[in-house]
Amino acid sequence: MAIVTFVEHDGTQHTVDVEAGKSLMQLATDNGIPGIDADCGGECACGTCHVILEPQWLPLMDDAKMDELQMLDMTPEKTSTSRLSCQIQVSDAMDGMMVQLPEFQM
């Protein structure tokens, strides 16, 4: 069973089982992870599902498309490894991934 761990800004960790095929946002909201608002329901239109990833996991994901990049540009806590979690499909290959949550969603 693959797991990913969401890490709140204060360091609190939440480990959840990967359900392959779901988005990372769905995985968070289905498991009651605080800090993922997902106001638009995964339409890449709100930017409230921002996460920060460790760079080694990025090759397992599709590259961010233009609409995601535009949303991220409006995100105050954006980093070079920021993504919108609704645009990431999880897989068992992501076993052990740590997902950092920003202090605030926009």
Ligand code: FES
């Ligand atoms: Fe709205 Fe991801 S849920 S952009």
